[in-house]
Amino acid sequence: THFGFKTVPSDMKESLVRGVFSSVASSYDVMNDAMSMGVHRLWKDHFIRKMAPQPGAKLLDVAGGTGDITQRFLEYQDRVNGDSTSSVHMLDINPEMLAEGERRFADSAWVHDGRISFTVGNAEHLETISDETFDAYSIAFGIRNCTRPEQVVREAYRVLKPGGRFMCLEFSRVENPVLAAIYDFHSFNVIPRLGEAIAGDRASYEYLVESIRKFPAQNEFAQIIRDAGFTTIGKGYENLTFGTVAIHTGYKF
Numbered sequence: 616t617h618f619g620f621k622t623v624p625s626d627m628k629e630s631l632v633r634g635v636f637s638s639v640a641s642s643y644d645v646m647n648d649a650m651s652m653g654v655h656r657l658w659k660d661h662f663i664r665k666m667a668p669q670p671g672a673k674l675l676d677v678a679g680g681t682g683d684i685t686q687r688f689l690e691y692q693d694r695v696n697g698d699s700t701s702s703v704h705m706l707d708i709n710p711e712m713l714a715e716g717e718r719r720f721a722d723s724a725w726v727h728d729g730r731i732s733f734t735v736g737n738a739e740h741l742e743t744i745s746d747e748t749f750d751a752y753s754i755a756f757g758i759r760n761c762t763r764p765e766q767v768v769r770e771a772y773r774v775l776k777p778g779g780r781f782m783c784l785e786f787s788r789v790e791n792p793v794l795a796a797i798y799d800f801h802s803f804n805v806i807p808r809l810g811e812a813i814a815g816d817r818a819s820y821e822y823l824v825e826s827i828r829k830f831p832a833q834n835e836f837a838q839i840i841r842d843a844g845f846t847t848i849g850k851g852y853e854n855l856t857f858g859t860v861a862i863h864t865g866y867k868f
């Protein structure tokens with residue numbers, strides 16, 4: 616049942632990732648709740664509150680998947696800003712994940728009013744998107760699956776307008792050793808078992824745990840963001856739930 620991901624060359628990573636998300640697309644939302652015990656909802660709510668988008672803002676939601684960030688962004692605009700002119704462009708490499716997103720919003724006023732659009736594409740080369748088009752860029756639980764995170768961040772910089780903001784929500788490092796031990800147990804024992812029980816797919820969830828381990832730590836990723844040209848405030852990130860996940864923010868000035 617092991618794919619041997621640790622040894623595959625990086626140019627194969629993209630197709631492997633595509634396979635993982637194709638096989639989990641329909642059970643994806645259930646698994647998120649099970650693995651995080653529902654807490655991913657709170658992380659995503661916090662992410663949008665922190666973004667605090669302006670009325671009329673145009674968001675590019677990269678690795679948008681089934682649309683959790685898109686949904687929260689538009690709800691925020693409706694509820695907090697009373698705004699109906701903002702819009703989201705959702706992009707994902709996996710047509711099946713994106714199709715779940717399209718199904719979710721199919722009957723919504725947002726799609727009816729032309730406020731959501733969908734594209735299959737790779738975060739590393741956003742060739743369908745012109746320079747300086749978006750006010751905000753989000754990538755939630757997506758960048759660690761990309762082969763070259765540096766390239767993803769450079770592309771984000773290119774497509775943002777001056778004054779625009781890059782925001783990333785991603786699993787990160789738990790620093791407290793006691794909590795880290797509990798978290799490791801959850802990652803290596805509980806998650807693959809849940810994957811097997813709920814999605815009938817242990818290997819994909821072993822891959823997900825592995826991809827979390829390999830992603831750069833908070834401060835290393837903040838440096839990648841600065842290297843792409845962004846300005847960060849303070850350390851450039853905020854830890855949530857002891858660093859289980861972190862939100863990184865970069866400003867294009």
Ligand code: SAM
Nearest residue numbers: 636678679680708709712737738755756757760
């Ligand atoms: N943002 C959504 C959320 O928070 O629920 C979905 C996150 S899901 C864990 C990760 C998504 O990243 C998948 O839909 C996958 O297809 C997408 N993805 C992986 N590699 C990608 C790439 N290189 N470019 C764009 N999307 C990618």
